[in-house]
Structure formats: structure tokens, C-alpha cells
Amino acid sequence: MQIQPILAALRKHRLATVLIAMEIALACAVLCNACSMIASRLSAMHIDSGVDEASLGFIALQGFDPKTANDLNARVVSGLRAISGVQSVHVINSVPFGPQAGATGITLDQAGKQFRGVPEFYVGDPGTPEALGLQLVAGRMPAADDYQPVKNFVPASSRVLITRTLAEHLWPGENALGKEFWTGPFHFRVIGVVANLSVQQYDEEGEQGAQWTVFAPGLPGPQLAGTYLIRANPQDLDRVMTEAKAAIARIAPDAVLDYEWSDTLPALRTKFFRTDRAMTGLLVGVIVALLGVTAFGIVGLASFWVAQRRKQIGIRRALGATRADILRYFQTENFLIVSFGIVLGIVLAIGINLALMKWFEVSRLPLWYLPVGALVLWGLGQLAVLAPALRAAAVPPVVATRSV
Amino acid sequence: MFAYYLELALRSLKHNRALNVLMVVAIAVGIGASMTTLTVLHILSGDPLPGKSARLFYAQVDGDPTPDYKHAEPPDALDYQSAVDLWSARRADRQALIVDSQIKTRAPEANRPPLMLMMLSTTSDFFPMFEVPFEYGSAWTPEDDANRARVAVISSDLNDKLFGGQDSVGKTLRLGDADVRIVGVLKPWRPSPQFYDVRGGRFSNGDTSDYYTKPEDVFTPFYTGLEINDGNFNQFNCWAPPPNPGHLVNSPCNWVGLWVELDSAAKVVSYREFLNSYAQQQKTLGRIRYTETRLRDLMQWLDFNQYVPRNAKLQTWLAFAFLAICLFNTVGLLLAKFLRRAGEIGVRRALGASRGAVFAQCLTEAGLIGLLGGVGGWLLTLLGLWLVRRQPTPYSDLVHMDVAMFFTTFVLAVVVSLIAGALPALRASRIAPALQLKTL
Numbered sequence: 001m002q003i004q005p006i007l008a009a010l011r012k013h014r015l016a017t018v019l020i021a022m023e024i025a026l027a028c029a030v031l032c033n034a035c036s037m038i039a040s041r042l043s044a045m046h047i048d049s050g051v052d053e054a055s056l057g058f059i060a061l062q063g064f065d066p067k068t069a070n071d072l073n074a075r076v077v078s079g080l081r082a083i084s085g086v087q088s089v090h091v092i093n094s095v096p097f098g099p100q101a102g103a104t105g106i107t108l109d110q111a112g113k114q115f116r117g118v119p120e121f122y123v124g125d126p127g128t129p130e131a132l133g134l135q136l137v138a139g140r141m142p143a144a145d146d147y148q149p150v151k152n153f154v155p156a157s158s159r160v161l162i163t164r165t166l167a168e169h170l171w172p173g174e175n176a177l178g179k180e181f182w183t184g185p186f187h188f189r190v191i192g193v194v195a196n197l198s199v200q201q202y203d204e205e206g207e208q209g210a211q212w213t214v215f216a217p218g219l220p221g222p223q224l225a226g227t228y229l230i231r232a233n234p235q236d237l238d239r240v241m242t243e244a245k246a247a248i249a250r251i252a253p254d255a256v257l258d259y260e261w262s263d264t265l266p267a268l269r270t271k272f273f274r275t276d277r278a279m280t281g282l283l284v285g286v287i288v289a290l291l292g293v294t295a296f297g298i299v300g301l302a303s304f305w306v307a308q309r310r311k312q313i314g315i316r317r318a319l320g321a322t323r324a325d326i327l328r329y330f331q332t333e334n335f336l337i338v339s340f341g342i343v344l345g346i347v348l349a350i351g352i353n354l355a356l357m358k359w360f361e362v363s364r365l366p367l368w369y370l371p372v373g374a375l376v377l378w379g380l381g382q383l384a385v386l387a388p389a390l391r392a393a394a395v396p397p398v399v400a401t402r403s404v
Numbered sequence: 405m406f407a408y409y410l411e412l413a414l415r416s417l418k419h420n421r422a423l424n425v426l427m428v429v430a431i432a433v434g435i436g437a438s439m440t441t442l443t444v445l446h447i448l449s450g451d452p453l454p455g456k457s458a459r460l461f462y463a464q465v466d467g468d469p470t471p472d473y474k475h476a477e478p479p480d481a482l483d484y485q486s487a488v489d490l491w492s493a494r495r496a497d498r499q500a501l502i503v504d505s506q507i508k509t510r511a512p513e514a515n516r517p518p519l520m521l522m523m524l525s526t527t528s529d530f531f532p533m534f535e536v537p538f539e540y541g542s543a544w545t546p547e548d549d550a551n552r553a554r555v556a557v558i559s560s561d562l563n564d565k566l567f568g569g570q571d572s573v574g575k576t577l578r579l580g581d582a583d584v585r586i587v588g589v590l591k592p593w594r595p596s597p598q599f600y601d602v603r604g605g606r607f608s609n610g611d612t613s614d615y616y617t618k619p620e621d622v623f624t625p626f627y628t629g630l631e632i633n634d635g636n637f638n639q640f641n642c643w644a645p646p647p648n649p650g651h652l653v654n655s656p657c658n659w660v661g662l663w664v665e666l667d668s669a670a671k672v673v674s675y676r677e678f679l680n681s682y683a684q685q686q687k688t689l690g691r692i693r694y695t696e697t698r699l700r701d702l703m704q705w706l707d708f709n710q711y712v713p714r715n716a717k718l719q720t721w722l723a724f725a726f727l728a729i730c731l732f733n734t735v736g737l738l739l740a741k742f743l744r745r746a747g748e749i750g751v752r753r754a755l756g757a758s759r760g761a762v763f764a765q766c767l768t769e770a771g772l773i774g775l776l777g778g779v780g781g782w783l784l785t786l787l788g789l790w791l792v793r794r795q796p797t798p799y800s801d802l803v804h805m806d807v808a809m810f811f812t813t814f815v816l817a818v819v820v821s822l823i824a825g826a827l828p829a830l831r832a833s834r835i836a837p838a839l840q841l842k843t844l
Contacts, residue, residue, distance in 0.1 A: 015831065016739055023732040030725045062520045063508030065581075066635060115472070152645050184645050203609055223649065249517070256508055256520045275613075278795050279715060286437065286726055293430050297733035300426055304740030352725075360718050361610070 006333050016301055021341035024377055027294045028345025029352050032373040034283045036353070036365045041276045047210055049096035050163070050196030052133030053265040054234040055087075057241040058095045060258035061226040061248065069225035072252055076228055079251035083243050085236035088131050091220040092124040092229040093153070095132075097268040099261050100201045101227075102153045104183045108170065112182065116170055119162075119212035120199040123154055124229065125220050129161060131231045132197075134215070137164055139177045139192030142217040146191070150218040157187040158216040165211035167193050188214065202272070226255065237264050291380055298384035302330065306392040313392055314399025323393040330389035331382060338381035342374045349373070405761075409768035416769055420741060424773065427737045431777025434730030435817045436784025441720040443785065443809045444792055447802050448616065449712045452595040456535060457702035461672070463490060463662045464698040465683050467691075470643045475694040479658045480603035480709075481640035485691065486682075487660035491527065495678045496664035497671065500530040501626045502600055503660050507633045509622060510578040511566040521562070523579065524601075524620040525629025531557070531588075533665050534600060539563075541573035541588035548587075549625045554632075557588040557623040577622070582632035584624060593619060596802050597711055599702060600663060603640060605709025613713045616799035664699075675699060727820065734824040738773075742766055742832035753837035766829030767822060774821020778814040785813060 010017045059080070064072050073091055080089045094101035102121035108114040124132075126147045134141075141161070148155040167176035167190070176190050197213045218224050232240040241264050248257045261268070306313075313326055349370060356362040417424050451457050466475055467483030482490070491501050503525050510518045530536070531543035540563075544555045556577055563572055575586050597615040605612055624632070635650040639657035646655035666672045676699050683695040700708060742749070749762055785805065793800045 015827065016736055019732055019736040019739070023729055023736065026725065026729045026732065030722070030729070034722070062506065063518060063580075112472070152649055186645075203611075256518050258520065274796055275715065279719075282719065283722070286722055289433055289437070290726055290729055293433065293730055293733050296426050296430070297736055300423055300737045301740055304423075304744060307744065356718075360714055362718075 003332065003336070006329065006336060010333065010336070013305070016305075017337055017340075020298060020301060020337050021344060023294055023297055024338050024341025024381070025344035025348050027290055028342055028373050028377055029348035030290060031287060031376065032345075032349040032365060032369045033352050033356060033362075034287050035373070036369055037362060038280050038283050039366075040363050041280050044202070045273045045276055047198050047202055048196045049198040049265070049269070050132075050134060050194065050211075051096060051265070052231075053096075053269065055231050055237060056095065056132070056265040057230040057232070057237060057244065058092075058098050058261060058263065058265065058268065059228040059230060059244055059248065060099065060261040061228075061252060061255040062258050063256040064226060064252065064254050066222045066225070068254065069222040070220065072255065073220040073225050075251050076248070079247055080228065080230060080244050083240055083247060085232050085240045086244075087231045087233070088127065089231075090125050090128045090131050090229040091224055091227070092128050093122060093224060093227055094200045095229060095265060095268070096198045096200060097202070097265065097272040098200050098227075103199075104153075106181045106183045106188075108181055110182050110187070112184070116181070117209065117212060119166055119209070119214050120201075121154055122197065122213060122215045123150060123218040123224055124215065125218065125224070128217075128229065129194075129215060131229060134161065134197060135195040136161075137193050137195050138175075139190070141192060147217040147219050149221055150223040152186075152223060154186055154188075154216045155218055156185070158189075158218070159191040160188045160217070161192040161194050161197075161215040162190055163197050163211045163213050164193055164195055166213065169212065188216070291376075294377075295380055295384040298334065298381060299388060302334065302385050302388035303391070306330070306388045306395075309392070310395055310399060313395045314397055314402075317395065317397035318400040326395070327389050327393040330385055330392055334381045334385040334389075335378065338378055342377055345377070346370050346374070405764075406768065409765045410772070412765055413769040413772045416741075416745070417772070420744070423737055423741055427734050427741075427773050428776045428780060430730045430733050430737075431774060431817060431821060432780025432784055434727040435777060435781025435813060435820070436788055437723040438720075438727045439781060439785040439809065439813045439816065440788030440792065441716070441723040442812070443789060443805055444799075444803055445712065445716050445720050446806075446809060447596060447804075448716055448799060450596060451703060452597060452599045453535065453702065459665055459667055460533065460702040461496075461664050461666055461675070461699050462702070462705040463664055463675075463679060464700075465490070465679060465686075465692070466694040466696050467658060468641075468643045468656075469691075469693040471693075472643070475696060478694075478696050478698055479641060481658040482660045482662055483658050484653050484655070484660060486686070487662050490662055490679070490682065493678070493682075495675055497667050498529040498533045498665040500527050500533055500600075500663045501660055502526045502530070502663065503626070503629070503637065504601060504620055505629070505633050505637050507579050507622065507636065509562075512576055512578055512583075514566045516566070519565075521622055522620040523622040523624060523629060523633065525624050525626045525633075527626050529665075530600075530623070530663075533663065534595075536593055537591040539589045539591045540571040541586070544587055544625055549627065552627040552631060553625060554582060554584045554628060555587045555625065556584040557590065558586055559590050559619065559621045560592045561618070562621040563589045579622065579624070580632050580636075584628070584632070594802065595619065596799065597706065599706060600661070602706060602709050602711055603661065605711060608710075610710065610714025612709070612711050613715075613797050613799060615709075615711050616797075616802065618798075672699070731820055731824050734773075734821065735827055738766075738770055738825050739828040739831060741769075742828045743835075746832075746835050749832055749835050750837045750839070753835065759833040762835075763829045763833040766832045767825050770821045770825025770829065771818055774818040774824075775814065777821060778817030781817050782810070782813045785809075 077089045103118050105118045106116055129141050146159045176193055179190050181188050199213055202210055353365040464478040465486045466478035467486050487501055491499050504522055506520055507523045508518050509521045527549050528544050528546050548555055572586050576583050598619055602615050637650055637652045639659045642657040644656040646657055652659050666675055679697040683697050686692045687695050789803050792803045
């Protein structure tokens with residue numbers, strides 16, 4: 001295939017060539033960046049919470065008198081346990097994708113000098129880590145005497161579980177077991193490390209902090225009341241939660257059920273990521289519309305060119321060019337224009353990504369997206385040009401003999 | 405002449421129907437996407453109190469004495485002592501303390517289970533200062549503030565829910581364990597954003613959609629609220645754990661907001677001096693250590709909090725990038741459309757039409773296609789806004805198309821098509837008549 005005559009012909013149609021190339025370039029830039037944004041949102045939506053979500057539900061009560069907290073906890077725990085299918089009920093301050101219950105800055109020294117970030121704290125009564133289904137990777141689970149009364153939001157001095165990610169962050173390369181940290185006057189000593197336990201309110205821009213959590217064993221009381229973890233078989237969970245919510249009015253008429261947060265963990269996860277899902281849907285919509293518009297643009301312009309060159313095509317055919325030659329001519333032409341656009345598009349994609357990283361804290365565009373985006377656009381171009389090119393190939397040689 | 409061009413344009417629409425439909429659809433989709441996002445952005449970035457916002461200011465003093473961070477900016481809320489000191493100095497034309505909290509609410513008359521509602525505890529200036537409209541009754545008086553009177557103003561939503569929309573002034577509401585008398589009922593009031601509660605934007609990573617929630621349902625005098633909901637307040641931040649969580653009076657926490665109204669530039673200057681001298685004086689007394697203060701007006705305060713959700717801005721950029729692609733597409737197709745008629749244009753030129761006339765005619769055609777695209781774009785925008793309203797965001801009920809955005813749709817569509825048409829029209833007007841006539 002000779003490229004020289006194609007380039008010569010394109011030089012005659014400089015404006016239209018540049019237009020399609022620019023369109024392809026913009027499409028390439030938007031496509032790569034939109035795909036990268038979709039990927040980062042999807043990966044955020046697949047965060048590992050570290051707990052047996054499918055078996056867990058959360059009940060939050062409000063509006064009760066803190067003086068009656070012990071009585072309320074006792075009533076609710078025994079009342080909910082009576083529901084058939086409930087395996088266990090625990091008092092816990094919050095759950096992953098639940099309300100933010102305790103995010104506090106920690107330091108590695110008592111004086112409060114060596115600040116190490118803001119993890120989130122979980123506090124639960126005896127048996128909570130087992131009910132959550134936390135995976136221990138080092139050390140031990142809290143024993144009965146590790147559970148102490150909660151003062152303020154954690155016990156004054158507690159023996160805690162932390163996640164592997166937080167352990168690695170606080171003491172890189174060291175064994176975290178037995179290590180200590182503080183927040184203000186509160187003291188913590190690590191007795192176990194768990195694989196994962198994600199934060200309550202996950203913020204994708206602070207991804208390094210998604211697993212920065214501490215589990216502090218505590219005893220129910222005025223500072224740990226009104227929020228409960230229910231464990232049931234996954235197939236029973238929806239029914240159990242419906243019954244539990246209905247039972248609250250009877251068990252605790254003095255409290256108000258918080259409908260926003262009282263739900264199964266899978267439902268809380270879905271709610272938590274709904275804006276991400278909406279944004280992902282929007283991005284997919286834009287990509288589809290964009291590819292459609294680009295493809296139709298190519299079809300329109302290529303059809304025009306075919307119509308314009310009808311006579312020349314007839315002459316070429318009369319001079320011995322086969323149908324395949326004509327078909328290949330238009331396909332190669334399209335390939336060249338799209339390639340030109342892709343080169344521009346790659347530069348533009350990187351530029352836009354840098355701007356997005358600066359203004360919107362979007363993550364860096366993985367470089368392998370660029371060749372994939374290029375392949376998609378080459379394919380799109382070939383697909384769009386196919387119909388006009390076939391029409392061109394069907395031009396009979398006899399056209400050459402008519403009114404030159 | 406324009407009428408003639410329009411007639412020609414209408415006639416040419418009938419030829420090349422596929423090409424024309426393609427262009428109209430591309431413009432419509434591009435305009436639909438851009439106008440949907442632009443309308444959302446327009447609604448979210450508006451001034452909640454036009455005409456008044458430049459006279460409202462948010463006061464900041466740094467009550468945190470700990471050297472943990474640089475203290476380049478004072479915190480977004482005041483500690484109790486500073487807030488009450490500044491408020492009771494009454495150096496502004498109007499001043500309102502604000503703090504919100506959740507409270508269990510019942511109406512003894514209405515037979516309903518209790519509700520957990522947001523309560524704003526504020527001072528009497530709040531209502532005139534923010535031009536809050538009343539349906540029944542009125543705000544409480546400054547004496548009620550001082551006497552910690554058990555009175556409340558309720559939202560129109562709550563009045564509908566508890567009292568069926570009747571005049572409920574004088575009726576009793578049970579907040580927590582306290583009975584308060586209703587003195588006022590608001591008209592539906594939905595500032596966008598709910599500006600007076602805005603704070604903490606720089607820590608929100610761009611997710612600021614919570615700034616667009618509805619105002620609180622219950623309003624009580626500041627001290628009354630602190631009394632009846634003691635133990636249920638949330639801090640903005642604390643520099644040491646509060647001895648009694650939820651009870652924040654005289655605790656090491658920032659949690660109260662102070663809004664002031666200053667009606668002249670001179671008063672703004674003197675209030676700034678007052679804030680600085682207060683900070684200096686407190687530093688001398690040893691209560692605070694950092695004397696950085698701020699007095700931002702309402703829009704500055706909103707901008708400082710980057711109040712427009714980042715997602716909305718990102719979507720707008722995305723939509724306009726898409727519109728740009730549609731624009732390039734239209735340029736290419738218009739070029740094909742005009743050059744295909746090279747023969748016809750050649751005849752017109754030979755019969756005496758000037759280049760300008762050909763150019764104007766081509767632009768008229770482009771403009772007509774833009775207008776048609778605008779109609780399609782308007783319909784698609786309505787569809788887009790309907791989709792946005794179905795999203796579970798706090799501002800979804802605010803999203804609608806206003807007159808300005810309606811006209812913007814068509815202006816944008818026509819402008820885009822004229823820009824797209826300029827280059828092809830120029831090319832068409834350069835067609836040499838002789839060359840075309842030869843081939844006829």
C-alpha cells in the first residue's frame with residue numbers, strides 16, 4: 001500500500017483532516033481520563049471492610065436519657081437476641097460505612113510530640129471482634145479482662161487491636177505487638193494485629209487512611225450505648241433487621257430509632273457509595289455518547305469524501321485498481337488521520353490529567369491506558385469508515401467514462 | 405436579506421437529511437450535557453442572600469492555645485468564652501451566635517412518635533439579619549435571649565407535620581425533657597447553600613454537598629438551647645478531650661459560630677480592629693496564645709470553604725470537553741455540507757453574490773442548525789435535570805431550570821453552531837465561481 005498518494009490527497013483536505021484529528025485527540029484525552037476516574041471509583045467501591053458484612057446489621061438509637069444507658073443496653077441486647085435467627089447482639093460504637101464515631105489524632109509518646117495521623121476508633125463489648133469476623137494475623141484477641149469501662153470515648157488505658165496497615169504505618173518493619181501510643185491522656189497498648197478493618201466514613205482521597213483503625217475493647221455504659229451490632233445468617237439478615245427495627249419501638253419506647261443508619265452492612269455500603277455509583281454511571285454515559293458522536297462524525301465526513309471522489313475512484317478502477325485496493329485506500333487514510341489524532345490525544349490526555357490532579361485531586365493516569373485508548377479509537381475509526389469505504393469500493397469503473 | 409437566507413437555509417435542511425440530523429443531534433447532546441451540569445453549578449454557586457451578603461460577616465478568633473500546628477488560620481468555630489464575649493460586646497449592627505444540635509422532639513397535642521430533629525440555638529438577631537420569612541408569629545425578643553425563655557420558632561415543614569399547617573403559635577413543643585412555647589412559624593425557607601452553618605470546607609476533600617441541606621426545623625434562643633439539650637452538642641474540634649462529652653460550655657473545644665452584620669465599610673474596619681484588640685487582650689490575660697483573627701463576608705466565607713461540591717465542578721468540565729468534541733464534529737460536517745454544494749455556490753457567486761453574502765448565508769444555515777440543536781438540547785437538559793433530581797443528594801430538590809438558564813441554552817447552542825460554522829462558511833465563500841461553473 002502506497003502511503004504517499006494518500007498523504008498528497010489529505011494535503012488537499014487539510015482542514016477536514018485536522019478537524020477529525022482534533023476530534024479524535026479530544027476523544028482520546030477525555031476517554032483515557034474518564035476511564036481512569038471510573039477505575040479509581042470502582043476500586044474505592046471494592047474496599048475490603050475486613051468484617052463479615054453479609055452477616056451483620058447495625059441498629060442506632062437516639063434521644064434516650066444517658067442516665068438510663070445501662071438499662072437501655074440491657075433491654076435492647078436481650079430484646080434483640082430474642083428475635084429468631086439472631087446469632088449475637090453486641091454494643092459497638094459504629095461499623096464500617098456507619099456513622100463516624102471516633103476519629104482522633106494519635107501520638108507515639110505520652111507528651112504528644114510524635115503525631116502520627118488520625119485513625120478511627122471502634123469500641124465494642126466482649127465478643128465484638130469475633131462477631132465482626134476480624135481476621136487476626138498476629139497477637140491475640142482481647143480476653144475478658146481486657147474489656148474495661150469506657151471513659152469519654154475509649155477506656156482510660158486499653159489493650160487494643162490495630163490493622164496491619166496502621167501497624168506498618170506506625171512502626172514500619174517492626175513488630176507492633178506490645179507497642180504503645182496515646183491520644184491526649186488515653187493510653188493504648190497493641191495486643192493484636194488484624195488483616196483489615198476499614199474506617200467508618202471512607203474518604204477515597206485519603207486512601208492511605210482507609211484501613212487506619214483501632215479496636216478498643218470496652219464495657220457498655222453511658223459512653224457506650226444506643227448503637228448495636230447484630231449478627232445473623234446471611235439469608236436471615238434482611239428479615240432479622242426488619243424485625244429488629246420493628247421490635248425497637250416495643251423494647252425501647254424511650255428512644256428514637258435512627259432510620260438513616262439502622263440497616264444491614266451491605267445496605268450501608270451501597271448507600272455509602274451511591275454518589276460514586278452515580279458519577280460512574282455519568283462517566284460511562286459520557287464515554288458512550290462521545291464515542292458515538294466521534295464515530296458518526298467520521299461516517300459523515302468519509303461519506304462526503306467518497307461522494308466527492310466518485311469520479312477519481314472510477315478512474316482508478318478503470319486503470320486497474322481492484323475493489324480491495326479502493327477499500328484499503330480509505331481504511332489506510334482513516335488509520336493515518338486517527339493516528340495523527342492519537343499522538344495529539346496522548347499529549348492532551350497527560351496534560352488534562354496533570355490539571356485534574358492539581359485541581360480535583362484525581363489520581364495519576366496509569367500509562368497503559370494510553371495504548372488501550374489508542375487501540376479503541378483505531379478500532380472505532382475503522383468501524384466507522386467501513387460503510388463509506390465499502391460504498392467507495394462499489395463504485396463501478398464505468399463512472400470514469402461519464403462527463404469528465 | 406436575512407429572510408431570504410433563512411428560506412435558503414430551511415430549503416437546504418431538506419437536502420442531506422441524514423447529515424443535518426447528525427449535526428442537530430450532536431449539538432443537542434453536547435448542549436444537553438453542558439447545560440445540565442451548568443444549571444446544577446449555577447444553582448449551587450449562587451449567592452444565598454443577594455443584596456445583603458456583602459454586609460454579613462463571619463468572625464473568627466483562635467481559642468486553641470496548643471502549639472500542635474501552625475495556627476496560620478483561626479479555626480472555623482469559636483470557643484464558648486470568645487463567642488459569648490464577642491457577642492455580648494455588641495459592637496456590630498446585628499450579631500447572632502449559632503450552634504446546632506440534634507434533639508428529640510414531640511408535640512404533646514399531635515399523636516405521633518417522637519422525632520430526632522436538628523435544632524439551631526441562636527440569638528434573636530438571627531431572623532432579621534438573614535431575612536428569614538415568617539408565616540405566623542415572630543421571632544423571640546432580646547429579653548427572651550437574656551432570660552433563657554422557653555420559646556421556639558419552628559420550620560414550615562415541621563408545622564405541617566405536627567400541626568397540619570395551622571397557626572401553631574402559643575402551642576407547646578417538647579424538646580428533650582423541656583416544654584417550650586412556639587412563638588413563630590417560618591414560611592418555607594430554603595437558602596442555597598444553607599450558608600450560616602457552612603464550616604470545615606477545607607477538611608472536606610471537596611465533598612461539600614452537606615452544605616445544601618434544609619435549614620433546621622427548630623430554632624431556640626441560644627442559652628435556652630444550651631440548657632435543654634445539654635450533653636448533646638458536637639464540637640468542631642477540641643484541643644483536649646472535653647471532661648464531659650456533649651457538654652461544651654467552657655470546654656477546650658471550638659463549636660460556636662458568630663455572624664455579624666456591619667452596614668458600612670467604616671464599621672467593618674472598626675470591627676476588625678475590635679476583633680484584633682480582643683485577641684490581644686485575651687493573649688495578655690493568658691487565655692489564648694495565637695492572635696490571628698478573620699472577618700470574612702458571606703461570599704468570602706463560602707469561597708474559603710470551597711462550597712461548591714467538587715463533583716459538580718468536575719462534571720461541568722467533563723460536559724464542556726464533550727461539547728468541544730461535538731463542536732469539532734459539527735465543524736467537519738458543516739464543511740462537508742457546504743462544500744458538497746460548491747456548484748450551487750459557484751452559480752450564486754457568478755450571478756453576482758459577494759463573498760460576504762455567501763458567508764452570511766452559510767452562517768445563517770449553521771445558526772439554524774444550532775437553534776434546532778438548542779431545542780433538542782433544552783429537552784435533553786430537562787431530562788438531565790430530572791435525572792439529577794432523582795439522585796440522593798441533599799440539593800436534588802433545588803435543581804430546576806430558571807429563565808436565565810433557559811435562554812442560556814439557546815444562546816449557547818447558537819453561539820456554538822456559529823463558531824462551528826465560521827470556518828466552513830469562510831471556506832465556502834472562497835469557492836472560485838469559474839472552476840465550479842466549468843464542471844456543471
